[in-house]
C-alpha cells in the first residue's frame with residue numbers, strides 16, 4: 001500500500017505571544033513545528049504501513065526550511081518526502097494549496113492519503129476535502145478511529161457533534177484525522193540517523209506539471225482584503241469576597257447580564 | 265522572499281528608496297515576518313495578506329499580482345443559497361440561523377433566497393424552511409441520501425449549483441458542512457471561506473466574509489472577486505435565529521439523484537452523546553481542568569452543569585488524565601466553542617485552551633492562582649479554592665431555584 005501524509009509547517013503556538021498594543025502575533029524566536037494534527041496523521045499512516053506493508057511518504061508545500069519537518073517525519077519511520085517549494089506557490093488559498101498538493105501527490109503515487117483535521121494557523125480544515133475533489137477520491141473527515149482496513153476498503157469512525165458515524169470507503173481514498181485517533185510515537189535512533197542523511201527533493205510547478213496560473217496567489221480565488229485584531233473583551237472584573245459572597249455576586253451579575261434566568 | 269522584480273510576476277516587495285525604516289509594517293504584520301533594520305525586510309512565511317501595505321505611510325511596500333476586486337453586477341439576480349443541514353430528519357439549528365442571514369443578504373441584493381435539502385423522507389422539513397425565509401426549496405429526497413456521506417452529498421449539491429449558478433452559497437461550519445462543502449467548492453473551482461463569524465455585502469456587491477484565524481487571535485475579511493458562487497461556511501450560534509412565519513409559502517423543486525456506483529457507504533449512525541457533551545450547540549458550558557485533581561471530583565462539575573442545563577467541557581490536562589473522554593476536550597486539538605456562558609474551573613488557560621473558547625460571550629474563571637492566564641480572558645474572575653467556590657455556587661443556585 002502506498003500511503004502519503006500531508007504535513008504543514010506551522011508556528012509553535014506555545015511560544016506565540018500576542019502584542020498587547022497592536023494585537024498582532026509576535027513570532028520572534030518562535031520555532032516552527034509540524035502541525036499538531038499532522039502528527040496524528042503521521043502516526044496513523046505508520047501504523048497502517050506496519051500492518052499492510054508498502055511505503056509511506058510525506059508531502060508539504062512551504063518555504064525551503066520546511067525540509068526540517070520532513071527530516072522529523074523520517075525520524076519517526078517515514079520512507080521519503082516531497083517538498084513543494086517555489087515562489088509561484090506563495091500566497092495560496094486552500095484551492096491553490098490543494099491543487100498544488102494534488103499534483104505533487106500524483107507524482108509520488110498513492111492508495112491512501114492522510115491529512116490532519118486542520119492546520120492551527122490557517123484553521124480552515126479545507127485542504128483535505130479539496131484535495132480529494134481534485135484527485136476524484138472518496139474522503140471522510142474528522143476520523144477518530146480506523147475500524148478495519150483491507151486491500152480494498154477502509155472502515156472508519158467519523159467524529160460528529162452528537163456521536164459518531166461508521167463509514168466505509170473503497171481505495172484509493174483520503175481521510176483527515178483528529179487527536180483522539182492515536183498517541184504518536186517517539187523518533188527512533190535509526191530514524192534519526194536516516195533523517196540526517198536523507199535527500200529531500202524540492203519541486204516547483206514544472207516538476208509537478210502544474211500551470212503557474214493555478215498555483216499561489218494567481219490560482220487563488222479568495223483574497224484577504226483586511227486583517228485586524230479581534231475586539232478585546234470589553235469587560236473584565238474580579239469578583240471578591242469569601243466563597244459564599246463570591247458565588248452570590250457572580251450569580252447576581254450573570255442574572256443582570258440576562259444570561260441566567262433564575263430569580264434572586 | 266526575493267527582491268528581483270524581473271522574474272517574479274507575483275510577490276511582495278519593499279522599495280528601499282521610499283522606506284524610512286519606521287517599523288509600522290512590522291507592527292501591523294499579523295504573522296510577525298517583517299524585520300526592520302535600516303529598511304524593512306520580508307521574511308519567510310508571508311501570506312501576502314496586505315496588512316503591511318496598508319500600514320505603510322510611504323507607499324514603500326507593494327504586492328504584485330494581487331487582483332483587484334471587480335464589479336459583479338449581473339450576478340446579483342442569481343440568488344443566495346443556504347444548505348439546510350439535517351441529521352436523522354432533524355434540522356440543524358444553524359440552518360435556521362443561515363436562513364435569517366441569507367434573507368438579509370438576499371434583500372440587500374434584491375434576489376431570491378433558496379434552501380437546499382438532502383435526505384430521505386425529509387419533505388416535511390420544507391415547510392419549516394419556507395417559514396424561516398426560503399423562497400425556493402430544492403429537495404433531493406432519495407433512500408441513497410438517507411445518511412450523510414461526502415461523496416453523495418457533494419455530487420448532488422455540485423450538480424445543482426452547476427445547473428442554477430447561484431451567486432452566494434452558505435452552509436453551517438459543522439462537521440458536515442466543513443467536510444463536504446470544501447469538496448463542492450473545489451469541484452466548482454471556486455473559493456470558500458471557512459468558519460465565518462460575519463457576512464456583509466460591500467459597495468461593489470461582493471460578499472465580505474469575516475473569519476477568525478490563528479485560533480481566534482486575528483480576524484480576516486476575505487472576498488472572492490471573480491469566481492462564482494461565493495461560498496462560505498458559517499460558525500453555528502453566531503447569526504441570529506429569525507422569527508418564523510408559519511404558513512409562509514414558497515416553491516418546492518424536486519431534484520432527482522441520477523448517480524450510483526458510490527465508493528463510500530455509511531454503515532451506522534451512533535448518537536451516543538448526552539446533551540452534556542454536545543458542546544457545539546450548548547448555550548452554557550462548564551469546563552473542568554487539572555485543578556479538579558481526580559475523575560471523582562468531576563462530579564462537582566456535572567452537578568453545576570446539571571443545574572445550569574449546561575454541557576461539560578474539559579481541558580486537555582483533564583482528558584489526558586483520562587478523567588473525561590476526548591469528546592469533551594476544548595481547545596486547539598479539541599473543539600472550538602462559543603457559548604453564551606463559559607465557566608472554566610481549575611483550568612490554567614494555556615493558549616491551546618484559550619483558542620478554543622475565547623470567543624464565548626461571557627467567560628467565568630475559577631482558579632486559586634491569581635496569575636493564571638485564564639483570568640486575562642475572563643469577564644468575571646473568581647480567585648479561590650474551587651472546592652469551596654463551586655459548592656457555594658451550587659448551593660446559591662439551588663436556593664434561588666427553590667430546591
Ligand SMILES: Cc1cc2nc3c(=O)[nH]c(=O)nc-3n(C[C@H](O)[C@H](O)[C@H](O)COP(=O)(O)OP(=O)(O)OC[C@H]3O[C@@H](n4cnc5c(N)ncnc54)[C@H](O)[C@@H]3O)c2cc1C
Pocket residue numbers: 005006007008009035037038041059060061062092093094095097101114115116117118119120121122123124125126127128222224227311313455456457458475477482483484486
Ligand atoms: C488569516 C487567513 C485566513 C485565511 N482564510 C482562508 C479561507 O477562508 N479560505 C481559503 O481558501 N484560504 C484561506 N487562507 C489561506 C490558507 O490558510 C492557506 O491556503 C493554507 O495554505 C492552507 O489552509 P489551512 O492552513 O487552513 O490548512 P487546513 O485546510 O486547515 O489543513 C488541513 C490539513 O491539510 C494539510 N495541509 C494544509 N496545508 C498544507 C501544506 N501547505 N502542505 C502540506 N499539507 C498541508 C495538512 O494535513 C493539514 O492538517 C487564509 C489565510 C490567512 C492568513
Ligand SMILES: Cc1cc2nc3c(=O)[nH]c(=O)nc-3n(C[C@H](O)[C@H](O)[C@H](O)COP(=O)(O)OP(=O)(O)OC[C@H]3O[C@@H](n4cnc5c(N)ncnc54)[C@H](O)[C@@H]3O)c2cc1C
Pocket residue numbers: 014036552553554555556578579580581582593594595596597598599609610611612613614615616617620630631632633636648649650651
Ligand atoms: C500541540 C498542543 C496542543 C494542545 N491542545 C490543547 C487543547 O486542545 N486543549 C487544552 O485544554 N489544552 C491543550 N494543550 C495543553 C495545554 O498546553 C495545557 O497543558 C492544558 O490546557 C492544561 O490543562 P489544565 O488547565 O487543566 O491544567 P493545568 O495547567 O495544570 O492547570 C490547572 C489549574 O488549576 C488550578 N488549581 C489547582 N487546584 C485548584 C483549586 N483547588 N482551586 C482552584 N484552582 C485550582 C491551578 O492554579 C492551575 O491554574 C495542548 C498542548 C500542545 C503542546
Ligand code: SF4
Pocket residue numbers: 278282283284285286287288289290300303304319320321322323324325
Ligand atoms: S512602514 Fe513603510 S516606511 Fe516604515 S519600515 Fe515599513 S516599509 Fe519602511
Ligand code: SF4
Pocket residue numbers: 276292293294295296297298306309310311312313314315316317
Ligand atoms: S503581506 Fe501580510 S504576512 Fe506578508 S509581510 Fe505583509 S503583513 Fe506580513
